[in-house]
Amino acid sequence: MILIWMICILLAGGILCWLTAQKSAVLAKWIALLTVTADLLIACWLFRIYQAFPDNTSWFINYQTDWIPALGISFHVAMDGFSHVLLLLTFFLGILAVLCSWKEIREKTGFYFFNLLWTLAGISGVFIAMDMILFYFCWEVMLIPMYFLITIWGDARRRYAGFKFFIFTQVGSLLMLLSLLALYFIHGDQTGTYTFDYFSLLRTSTGSPVMMWIMLGFLIAFAIKLPVVPFHNWLPDAHGEAPTAGSLVLAGLLLKTGAYGIIRFVLPLFPESAAAIGPWMILLGVIGIIYGALLAFSQTDLKRLIAYTSVSHMGFVLVGIFSFSNIAMQGVVMQILTHGLSTGALFVMAGMLKERLHTRDITKMGGLWTAMPAMGGIAILFTMASAGLPALGNFIAEFFILLGTFTSHPTFSIIATLGLILSAVYSLRMMQKVFMGQQTATEPIRDISARELVIMAALSISIVALGLFPQPVIDTVQHLSTIHPLLHE
Amino acid sequence: MNELQLSALLPFIVLAMASVIVILLIAFRLSHTVIQVVGFLMMCLVVFATWYVRDTLPQEIPPLFIVDGQAAVFTGLIIFCVLVIGLFSYIYFEEREENPKEYYILLFLATLGAAILTISQHFISFFIGLELLSVSLYALIAYLRNRNNAVEAGMKYLILAALSSAFLLFGMALIYMETGSMKFSGIAEKLVTIGSSPLFLMGLGTIIVAVGFKLALVPFHLWAADVYQGSPSPVTAFIATISKIGTFAVLLRFAQGIQLQHYQLATTIFSVIAIASMITGNILALRQSNLKRLLAYSSIAHFGYLLVAFLPGNNAGTEAAIFYLTAYSITLLSAFGVIIMLSPSQHEAEDLKNYEGLIWRRPIMGTVLAISLLSLAGIPLTAGFLAKFFVLSAGVQQAVWLPLxxxxxxxVIGLYYYLRIINTLFSTTVSTEAIPKPVHPFFHFSTYITLVIMAGLLCWLxxxxGLMLQGIKAFLMLH
Structure with missing residues (x-):
């Protein structure tokens, strides 16, 4: 029940923001901040209970109630360690998203925070929904407000980016819906009970060759979200044009729903088909790593550059998932968390630079270190994190993934390692163009303010903490690849 | 005819009386308001009558009619639509140049035609219902006779509808010649013995032409955009909802009667028509900047989707189709309601430019239109999504993969143009044009409330x- 409350708080907070913004925009901002903070506190409190839970490999909270019984659709939410970690990430980045749009959004503030909170609600719903139709609803609920965030508050080419984002993801969603229905009827024919419940569908026997097609329907939806390389086209536009908080949520959370979907649904529901297609997906992942890194190197638009680094990093996630090894899976979860933090931080920084310089073009920047030494220092920390330097979270994640993959696919693993070198190349180029070299700006530029410092400090502390003490996270999710989800019901 | 049979026809008798009463009211020179209120009460009476006779269903009234649960659902849907359209008509025609009174006679007659279609099980009642509907529509479409578009639209509809009636009659004659029966069940019995002969298939083909014309399916869709644009907005709403619901109801009953899905050729024809409609409708709508024309093309596509539910010919398909039509009607009525509310008296608010920044200028109207567009696009949390979901699930059950x-x-193509309108609604260019004061505060306010309720209904559905599905299932049991 508490899970539903967490979503309801966000939904209600969103509506409240919209209503109060007519009177006072400041009040709406505070309401938004308080709602997300409340959710983060609840999630933290649950985490403490979870740590004390006797067997923390099982479903910690499980709540089910009728929704549309005629079709076997129920309102079923449940949470295990993996969901829990992702929820914590969602609310943490949610707070930062509210904070970093504090000054940036000047018009239609109420509607903006409404959309932001509803996106967060959709994302948290995706992470806990255990009924496939509920999952699909949440999947769409996170999409539509995000579309509005991009098209109303985005940059110059926001319409184009919004369309592309929405249409790409919608193709995937509808294919997934079709597969979902096919699975529903196959399961119904096999067992006689027609239901959309995740745990029941897991019992579907998956021998038939049709399963491959059904699996592909799911996989394409998640691959577009992740994004896997041939489907990544929407990402640079959407990330580039979205407002800062939009990019933060897109990179930090929305991409993760793709990874979550593959881990939670594709692998357990279709184990044979997933294993059959595994090497191909690893190949696509490796292509993504190299291709994303090369494109990132050649960008001049700061936000697009960061967007392409996401393509590269998500390639690691794909490789890790389909290597089917325990250690790689732990690396994947670490990567999901640390990429959310480091890329999120870079986007926030790009937003701050844009607020000051009114450009995203890195050829027009340069020598900013003199004007903003504090921001420069933080920028170094996060570019290094992104490049996978030890002591920072990303290192652990990528190291685990490569280690896990090496045993089964040594060649791919070696090629993927090149991605680490390339990431150092594009990160250093970005640092050098923006903060070093000849100073180009003529008017004086402020260094970061107290509010911005709070955001960056929170992110920095988390990324270092994850780099030095990854064990709590690894403990929480260590059941993922070793145990079939049904066994720890 | 015994008493029970007569009582089963009660709703339709009341509906027929409504037009007569309106004629009398006009003879006594009563005002538009009185006619509107009486019309409203009569329609409520029809609903009440349907509810009153529901326990005696199903009733067959040989040879022409059968009043069963399916007919009751479709009739209920038609009456719901005419209630809403009648309400919209008041503010619309009160501000137009024509005398609005005769409009209601035609409106109720056309509704009667559509309602008869839902209960017909015989070629004669099929034809009478369809003609009653079409002939009233000729006049309704060209009701604002001094406007160029209206006359053009009326003319187009007249010629094409007359042609399609000719096709229908020809097809009926061919089938009658082959089977010697005009009753759907009689035809079915005969077909068992003679199998599907070429003459029968030809007759079936020409009937499909006529029905395809009424439902604006590709390739019989050419009239749709012009007629949608030229007609007064309430009439457009009527064509888009009631006329199509009635025609679809009779098509469904005909298909169930002769078990159309058993004829491979017929199924193939319908799949091809469905696929062509979905593709053509969506592609033609892509670059459209006139909202009424755009809705015309989108309705072509939507009836293509509906045919996918019709293809399997099973119970799930029927339920899906009824749910789809319900969601679609509510959605379109709310969209047209917004168009009517925004139309100044000289012209229609059909150009997309009129809708720029609507959500900031008139938040409630904007929200209603946005919700109905999201529902048309089939986005979750709106009825349109579940409607599409049921259609998909009916199709998956019977594995009709290509249409699916x-x-x-x-x-997905459709999403593009719906999003384009939604973008327009949310665009920031705020025009400073003042909102005119409503001329008829009471009717204005009730239209407003109706729109809000319908938008709420879309989200609720x-x-x-669950409730709606149970209702449909319970009614479909009565046959």
């Missing part, structure tokens, strides 16, 4: 369809 894939892909 086309449905999915064309829905989109989240909790």
């Amino acid at each position: 894939l086309v449905l999915v892909l064309t829905s 989109g989240i909790f369809p």
Whole structure:
């Protein structure tokens, strides 16, 4: 029940923001901040209970109630360690998203925070929904407000980016819906009970060759979200044009729903088909790593550059998932968390630079270190994190993934390692163009303010903490690849 | 005819009386308001009559009619639509140049035609219903006779509808010649012995032409955009909802009667028509900047989706189709309601430019239109999504994969133009044009409330369809 409350708080907070913004925009901002903070506190409190839970490999909270019984659709939410970690990430980045749009959004503030909170609600719903139709609803609920965030508050080419984002993801969603229905009827024919419940569908026997097609329907939806390389086209536009908080949520959370979907649904529901297609997906992942890194190197638009680094990093996630090894899976979860933090931080920084310089073009920047030494220092920390330097979270994640993959696919693993070198190349180029070299700006530029410092400090502390003490996270999710989800019901 | 049979026809008798009463009221020179209120009460009476006779259903009234649960559902839907359209008509025609009174006679007659279609099980009643509907529509479409578009639209509809009636008659004659029966069940019995002969298939083909014309399916869709644009907005709403519901109801009953799905050729024809409609409708709508024309093309596509539910010919398909029509009617009525509310008296608010920044200028109207567009696009949390979901699930059950894939892909094309309008609604260019004061505060206010309720209904159906589904199932049991 508490899970539903967490979503309801966000939904209600969103509506409240919209209503109060007519009177006072400041009040709406505070309401938004308080709602997300409340959710983060609840999630933290649950985490403490979870740590004390006797067997923390099982479903910690499980709540089910009728929704549309005629079709076997129920309102079923449940949470295990993996969901829990992702929820914590969602609310943490949610707070930062509210904070970093504090000054940036000047018009239609109420509607903006409404959309932001509803996106967060959709994302948290995706992470806990255990009924496939509920999952699909949440999947769409996170999409539509995000579309509005991009098209109303985005940059110059926001319409184009919004369309592309929405249409790409919608193709995937509808294919997934079709597969979902096919699975529903196959399961119904096999067992006689027609239901959309995740745990029941897991019992579907998956021998038939049709399963491959059904699996592909799911996989394409998640691959577009992740994004896997041939489907990544929407990402640079959407990330580039979205407002800062939009990019933060897109990179930090929305991409993760793709990874979550593959881990939670594709692998357990279709184990044979997933294993059959595994090497191909690893190949696509490796292509993504190299291709994303090369494109990132050649960008001049700061936000697009960061967007392409996401393509590269998500390639690691794909490789890790389909290597089917325990250690790689732990690396994947670490990567999901640390990429959310480091890329999120870079986007926030790009937003701050844009607020000051009114450009995203890195050829027009340069020598900013003199004007903003504090921001420069933080920028170094996060570019290094992104490049996978030890002591920072990303290192652990990528190291685990490569280690896990090496045993089964040594060649791919070696090629993927090149991605680490390339990431150092594009990160250093970005640092050098923006903060070093000849100073180009003529008017004086402020260094970061107290509010911005709070955001960056929170992110920095988390990324270092994850780099030095990854064990709590690894403990929480260590059941993922070793145990079939049904066994720890 | 015994008493029970007569009482089963009660709703239709009341509906027929409504037009007579309106004629009398006009003879006594009563005002528009009185006619509106009486019309409203009569329609409520029809609903009440349907509810009153529901326990005696199903009743067959040989040879022409059968009043069963399916007919009751479709009739209920038609009456719901005419209630809303009647309400919209008041503010619309009160501000127009024509005398609005005769409009209601035609409106109720056309509704009667559509209602007769839902209960007909015989070629004669099929034809009478369809003609009653079409002939009233000729006049309704060209009701604002001094406007160029209206006359053009009326003319187009007249010629094409007359042609399609000719096709229908010819097809009926061919089938009658082959089977010697005009009753759907009689035809079915005969067909068992003679199998599907070429003459029968030809007759079936020409009937499909006529029905395809009424439902604006590709390739019989050419009239749709012009007629939608030229007609007065309430009449457009009527064509888009009631006329199509009635025609679809009779098509469904005909298909059930002769078990159309058993004829491979017929199924193929319908799949091809469905696929063509989905593709053509969505592609033609892509660059359209006139909202009424755009809705015309989108309705072509939507009836393509509906045919996918019709293809399997099973119970799930029927339920899906009824749910789809309900969601679609509510959605379109709210969209047209917004158009009517925004139309100044000289012209229609049909150009997309009129809608720029609507959500900031008139938040409630904007929200209603946005919700109905999201529902048309089939986005979750709106009725349109679940409607599409049921259609998909009916199709998956019978494994009609090709139409399903086309449905999915064309829905994505459809998203583009719905999003384009939504973008326009949310665009920031705020025009300073003042909102005119409503001339008829009471009717203005009730239209407003109706629109809000319908938007709420769309969301409610989109989240909790359970009650509605149970209702449909319970009614379909009565046959």
